[in-house]
Amino acid sequence: MKDELIKAWFIALKDLRAYYFKPPTISWGILFPLVFALAFLLRNPQGVKDLAPGLIAMSLIFGTTSMSTASIMFERRIGSFERLILAPVTMWGVALGKVLGGVIFGLLVSVVMIPVAVLFFKASLINPAVLVLAVLLSSFLFSAFGCFLTLIIKGEVDAMTLANAARLPMIFLSGIFIPLVSFPLGLQIVACGLPLTYGVEALRYAFLGSVDLIPPLPALGAMLGGGIFFLWASQKALQRRRKNP
C-alpha cells in the first residue's frame, strides 16, 4: 500500500514536470476559465459576486481534467504510457498517480482563482473549512473523472474533444449561471448526476453561506464517493486494456 502511494506520488510529480506547460493544459486549464470569468466581469461588474463560486468550480474542472487528460493522451500517443504499465506498480497506483497530478494542478489553479474571486468579484469567504474541503474534493472528483474519460477511449479519438463534450454542457447544467432551483425537475435530476454540480454547491456554501439544492455535507460526501468511483473505474479500464488492448 505504502509502495503504491509512493509510486503514485512519483507519477504525479513526473506529470507536473512534463505537462505543466503543455498547450492543452494551459489553454483549457487556465486561459479558458479566466477568459470566461473576464467576460462575465466585463458584462455585469455588479452582479458577478454570486457567480464567483461557480467560476472557481469551473476553473477547477477545466484545470484538473485538462491535466489528467493531456498527460494520458500525450503519453498514449508517444507510447510512454506503457512504461507505467510495465513498471512494478498496480493499476490502482497508475490511476492514482494520474489523478493526483490533476489534483495538484487543480490546487495550483485554485491558488490563482480564489484571490481573483475575492479581489475582482468581491466574493467574501464565509466558511474557510468548507472551501478547503470543497477545493480538495472537487479537484479529486474532476481529475478522476477526466482520467476515466481518457482511459475508456479506444483508438484515435481525441480525448480532449470527449472531455469538452462532457465539460461544456456541465457549465450550463450545474447551476453556475442559472440557479438549480429554477430548473424543471427533469433538469434538476440531470444536474444531480453531474460532478460539477457538487463542486459548485459546496463552493457556493463556502462563499455565500447558502445552497441551491444540495447541502454542503452531502455535496462533499458525494464528491469523495464520486472520486473514489472514478478512480476505481479508471483502474478497471486499465486492467481491461491489459486483457483487450
Add this chain to the structure above:
Amino acid sequence: MKQAIEVHSLTRRYDDLVAVNHIHFSVQEGEIFGFLGPNGAGKTTTVRMLSGLITPTEGEARLLGFDLRTQTKKVKAHIGVVQDISNLYPDLTCYYNLIFSAQMYGVPKGERGKRALGLLERFDLLEKKEKKFLTLSRGMKRKLTIACALIHHPPLLFLDEPTLGLDVRAVRMMHRLIKEVNQEGVTVFLTTHQIAEAGKLCDRIAIINKGKILALDTVQGIRNRASAQPSIRVSFDRNEGLSPELSALPSVAGVRTQRDHFHLSAGNLPLALTEITKFAEGKGLIITSLHTEEPSLEEAFVQLTGIKAEKMK
C-alpha cells in the same frame, strides 16, 4: 543451468486472430536468446505477454521463478524491458528520465543519482545529462531507453527490435552494448526480424511465424537442421550465356545468376569443384573468383519458414 524463462502453451488471441499460438520454450540464465521472425509473426505480442503488459489468453509462464499470472508485480520488478520504440518522456531531461525509472523500480533514494550518472557515463551520454530526451539523436534515444531499463539491475532484459531504424554505426554500437550487458550476467531476450543480427548476437534462436515456433536451436543447430546444400560462388572472365551449361553439370543442383557471378548449389562439393574446373578448361574460360559457402542462417531460415529472406529486411 537454471531457467530464466519457462513458457508452456502460451497463447494470445485478438478476437478471431491468434497472434501467438500455444508456444513452448525456455531460456537459460545468462544466454542471449533470439526470437526471430517476420513482422506480424508474434514476437512483440510474446514480449508484451511476458513483460506483463497484456495478459495471455491461455498458457503459463515463469520468469526468474515467478509465476507470470499470480506474481506479475514481482516479475515486473525483476525484468528490464526495452520496447520497439524509444518511448521515454520527451520533455524530461535524460537525467530525470533515469531518476523516474529508478523511482518506479524501487531503487533506494541514495542510489538513484549515482546509478543514473553511472549509466549516463557508461552509455556515453554524460554531456547530454540536462538535455531533454526529444533533442537526442535516434541512436542516443535508443541508448538512453536501454539505460533506463537497466537502472534497477534486472537479471533479465527484454529487447524488442533494439536496432530498428538505426544507422550502421549505431547498430554496431548497440550490438557491442548488448554483448557487454550479457557478459555482465544479464540474460537477454532479443526479438528481431534481422537474420544476420540474430546470427551474430544470439546463443540460441527460436524462429517464429504466424504465432508458432518453427525451430529452436543454436545458430549452428538451425543451420544443420535445414537441408540446405553447400554452395559455390563462381565467376568467369566471360559470364554470358553460361547458366544453362552450368545447370547441366551432374553435381550442380541449381544455379542462380547474379550480377557478376553464379551461385551454384552443390550436392557433392568436391565433385562440383572438379566439374567446374573441367568445364572452364573445356570452354577456354578463366575462373576469376571461386568461393565455397556453408548453408547460411538465412538459407536455413528460408527453408524452415518458406519466407523469402527479402521479406525480413
